[in-house]
Amino acid sequence: MKLCMIGTGYVGLVSGVCFSDIGNVVYCVDKDKNKIEALNNGKVPIYEPGLEEILKRNYKKKRLIFTTNLKEAVTKSDIIFICVGTPTKKNSNSADLKHVYTVAKELKKIIKKYKIVITKSTVPVTTGDKIENILSKLKKKKLVDIVSNPEFLREGEAIRDFIYPDRVIIGTESNKANKILKSLYLPIIKKMSRYFRTSRRGAEMIKYASNAFLATKISFINELANLSEKTNVDIKDISFGMGLDQRIGDRFLRAGPAYGGSCFPKDTRALLDTGKKFKTDLSIIKTVVNSNNKRKILLTKKIDKILNNNFANKIITFLGVTFKPNTDDMREASSIPMIKYLNKKKCKIRYYDPSGKKKEFFNYKNVKYYNNISSACFKTDLIILHTEWNEFKLLNFKKLVKKDSFLIYDLRNIYSPSKMKKNKLRYFGVGR
Numbered sequence: 001m002k003l004c005m006i007g008t009g010y011v012g013l014v015s016g017v018c019f020s021d022i023g024n025v026v027y028c029v030d031k032d033k034n035k036i037e038a039l040n041n042g043k044v045p046i047y048e049p050g051l052e053e054i055l056k057r058n059y060k061k062k063r064l065i066f067t068t069n070l071k072e073a074v075t076k077s078d079i080i081f082i083c084v085g086t087p088t089k090k091n092s093n094s095a096d097l098k099h100v101y102t103v104a105k106e107l108k109k110i111i112k113k114y115k116i117v118i119t120k121s122t123v124p125v126t127t128g129d130k131i132e133n134i135l136s137k138l139k140k141k142k143l144v145d146i147v148s149n150p151e152f153l154r155e156g157e158a159i160r161d162f163i164y165p166d167r168v169i170i171g172t173e174s175n176k177a178n179k180i181l182k183s184l185y186l187p188i189i190k191k192m193s194r195y196f197r198t199s200r201r202g203a204e205m206i207k208y209a210s211n212a213f214l215a216t217k218i219s220f221i222n223e224l225a226n227l228s229e230k231t232n233v234d235i236k237d238i239s240f241g242m243g244l245d246q247r248i249g250d251r252f253l254r255a256g257p258a259y260g261g262s263c264f265p266k267d268t269r270a271l272l273d274t275g276k277k278f279k280t281d282l283s284i285i286k287t288v289v290n291s292n293n294k295r296k297i298l299l300t301k302k303i304d305k306i307l308n309n310n311f312a313n314k315i316i317t318f319l320g321v322t323f324k325p326n327t328d329d330m331r332e333a334s335s336i337p338m339i340k341y342l343n344k345k346k347c348k349i350r351y352y353d354p355s356g357k358k359k360e361f362f363n364y365k366n367v368k369y370y371n372n373i374s375s376a377c378f379k380t381d382l383i384i385l386h387t388e389w390n391e392f393k394l395l396n397f398k399k400l401v402k403k404d405s406f407l408i409y410d411l412r413n414i415y416s417p418s419k420m421k422k423n424k425l426r427y428f429g430v431g432r
């Protein structure tokens with residue numbers, strides 16, 4: 001099939017590249033000329049393991065076309081995916097849909113032959129109805145079907161999530177569109193994934209409900225971690241013990257810093273906004289958002305305790321600063337408020353992250369990037385294990401620090417407290 005992905009951000013690019021790999025011809029469109037030029041030179045603008053290789057393979061086979069020409073790409077395609085950003089509006093919780101509607105208005109001028117128009121961007125329930133209003137003349141002439149097909153890709157695992165999804169959700173009232181989309185997804189559904197058709201509004205809601213539920217699971221375990229810490233219980237055992245009940249499951253029950261990234265914080269807030277618009281109290285999600293905001297402060301304040309409020313001339317090393325491993329994404333990473341706080345306390349902050357230097361810390365005089373673990377840890381006073389990259393999982397701290405006394409604050413509970421104690425290391429975890 002011929003597909004057009006509008007927007008070559010995370011969702012558009014990963015989905016476009018993966019769709020081309022299962023045999024489709026995919027036009028990836030973006031307004032940003034530099035980005036398209038870079039992509040045409042085989043340069044991938046995002047950090048996603050495995051993406052570059054698949055991109056290059058399909059580009060060579062001419063199944064991937066990167067272009068700024070929206071009209072041509074739409075005209076030549078059967079299915080149009082809207083993959084533009086839906087960030088949070090300034091000073092509000094609501095999702096900013098201006099890019100989605102701009103695309104819809106462009107499509108109104110271009111479409112002359114039947115196309116399926118799909119929102120893959122995360123959009124609040126009833127957005128599809130508004131797109132249909134914009135395209136109402138085309139709809140009346142049966143030239144479009146507007147469908148919701150949310151994505152469930154995790155950064156850092158996006159290729160695997162695309163090829164082996166738990167489910168493909170299609171929201172449409174049109175049997176014609178459903179039939180075509182089922183055949184598009186056939187190579188993926190064959191690999192044991194469920195294909196679930198629902199209403200368009202239903203699909204839009206499933207996306208927010210899923211992200212909000214996962215955020216709830218994380219906040220739930222994070223609050224229990226606070227209690228575990230006070231009662232001398234290991235939260236890892238609680239997650240494991242609970243997870244053995246298949247109704248609960250142990251995934252997304254890892255205690256740690258406040259959840260971050262471009263999705264959970266934004267989508268939980270947008271869902272609250274939708275609740276408000278439809279006069280429905282979403283008290284659980286409200287609590288999750290508050291709990292996560294409080295967590296940023298709580299874990300930062302714990303550093304006061306660990307250092308005995310003695311910040312003077314302390315060297316503090318962050319291992320990992322991104323919101324999760326296998327990504328270079330810093331959006332809503334809990335390292336940002338932590339480093340801001342420690343910078344104010346005039347500590348000397350070093351950080352190493354496998355994905356490189358971060359612009360978020362350029363303006364801080366006391367924050368320095370080191371390009372390897374050993375120099376970042378040498379003679380440091382406190383190591384903060386912020387992101388669970390694989391290369392941080394088997395460290396010999398004494399060899400790295402080369403100093404008698406230093407502290408370790410493991411925000412991801414990577415190490416065993418008893419082994420640390422045995423090795424006479426001063427170790428602090430989360431909820432244990």
Ligand code: UGA
Nearest residue numbers: 151152153154155218252253254256259260261263323324
């Ligand atoms: C999330 C969802 O998992 C995807 O299904 C969804 O498609 C995506 O948002 C999206 O809406 O685009 P992502 O933000 O890439 O994916 O990352 P996650 O792996 O879900 O992690 C989010 C945050 O939760 C991270 O800060 C992570 O450290 C934290 N987390 C995750 C925990 O603290 N504990 C856990 O057990 C799991």
